[in-house]
Amino acid sequence: MDTPGQPCVLLKHGEVFLKGRNRHRFTERLHDNLRVALRGVEGSTWIKPVQSVTVLGGDAPVEELVERARRVIGFTHVEPAIRIPSTLDEITHHAIAALRRLESESDRDEVRSFAVRTRRRDKRFPLNSSGVDRYVGARIKDALPQLTVSLKRPDVRLSIAVDRGETHLSWRRLPGLTGLPVGSSGRALVLLSGGYDSPVAAHHAMRRGLACDFVHFSGAPYANPSSVYKAYALARELNRYQPPGRLQVIALGKAQRQLSVAGAGRLQVVAQRRLMVRTASVLAARDGGEALVTGDSLGQVASQTLANLAAVDEAAALPVLRPLIGWDKQEIIDEARTIGTAGISVLPDEDCCQLLAPPRVSLRARLPELAAVEKRLDLDELVAALLEHTQVMTPGAEETAGEPA
Known part of the structure; x- marks a missing residue:
């Protein structure tokens, strides 16, 4: 025997x-x-x-x-x-x-x-x-x-x-990873930066059953492509936890400059985040997404005060989910190490959020003031122009190619 x-x-x-x-x-x-x-x-x-x-x-x-x-x-x-x-x-x-x-x-x-x-x-x-x-x-x-x-x-x-x-x-x-099977709760679009926060938020959204696609806003043509390389690497790592989702890259630099010329001033960061969620809402809805996911943590930076988060939400056409809203930075970094994204997030890049950022960001952006800035632009035309030149890729798809087991 x-x-x-x-x-x-x-x-x-x-x-x-x-x-x-x-x-x-x-x-x-x-x-x-x-x-x-x-x-x-x-x-x-x-x-x-x-x-x-x-x-x-x-x-x-x-x-x-x-x-x-x-x-x-x-x-x-x-x-x-x-x-x-x-x-x-x-x-x-x-x-x-x-x-x-x-x-x-x-x-x-x-x-x-x-x-x-x-x-x-x-x-x-x-x-x-x-x-x-x-x-x-x-x-x-x-x-x-x-x-x-x-x-x-x-x-x-x-x-x-x-x-x-x-x-x-x-x-x-x-x-194991516990949670709900990816895709059982629907589909979402993650606003993926190159930092620690958004990849961890994406991972937690997946664990609640959301299949995730990604959108990255770069500072092109006024910033180098380093943030795009990081976003690709992060999406590839995150796609190891789900059937691979798409990464779409949008060059935001010219639109950021238009906001600056329109007199955004201390509202610049909040105004460009409103533009991001407005654009992401159209992109997600076009691809079957039902929500947006961000890496915001309440009060972590000036743009993430309660008033500023509410101002950003007002511009979104879809629910904005924030899995990390109550986390502190060290908790997020520790989780990034666990899921394998920390080593990528720590790499240097030119983040579009720093492009044209004012010395002091408004802690309480008011909707009438934001609306006054946005009225000086044709937002529908601006969003259409951003989406027209979107780059689309599927990081990690080559690793799961072939016939199903």
Whole structure:
């Protein structure tokens, strides 16, 4: 009985499990996103739903499957595992073999205690969950007397899921991204700058089920293209968490100068942000977007006071979502490091928001004053001109090219 179990990966569902009668729609979306994430993997793969768990397998390397699955939003845990026959002898044999391997591969001090935790989904199995725990635990103690049982803080937690026809045995649990499957809440357009904030906001929007496209406003022709390169790199990193969304780049420099010539003065930054959301609203609606997402954090900078945020919202034709509204800067930076965007955001660039910015920004921009500035321009014509020369690209699409798994 030396045949090893077949490697697979157990993916535990998060909020999808709570969706009642609509659960199947969320699960289908979750599996669709998983298939996209698996494109380009060397070797064949398969996906099998089992109640509130998805089993992922195939002849592709397990570690690569684990890495891809951990970037799919909607799974709470990712567990490398093996598939074995649903008999007590097979379960016991493979549990002992797994602990022996772990002992031999690690320092003795790392594996000194264990616990067995069983979930019996097949109610026809002769022992209930606690009965399997006791039986397998006792056989392990007989075979490996140097190990102790620790139910609260074991060095190794053997998880046994008994299903009809096969059992899954795992001993390593990795955190997933949780949240709702990307796309289950609709589509949004993220105003993506080159800083820390907007990429983190985009990631949190994705975790609430929003599929995200991106728009970046550059300072061209009065600024170099460094911010565009950063936006592309950030969108590419963010697209690793979702079926790739498009990045659209709009050169804002000439419009910013028109606002300045129109006498915006201390209102310049708020006026150009109003122009951004006005333009983004048209762009999003044209592409099926239902909301805008920004990286604003209340009071973080002068343009993000409550009055100024309200003034910006008034110009938007779609809801403006601000996932980071209550976050402080260090929390945002820490999260950027976690999701992999911090190393890009720290790179130098020429941010369009600094172009023509006044020495002092109004902390309480008033709508009548903003309207007076905007009346000196033909906003509809200005927005149409901005959209006419939009650059469109899909960062990361080349990495998921090919047939679905």
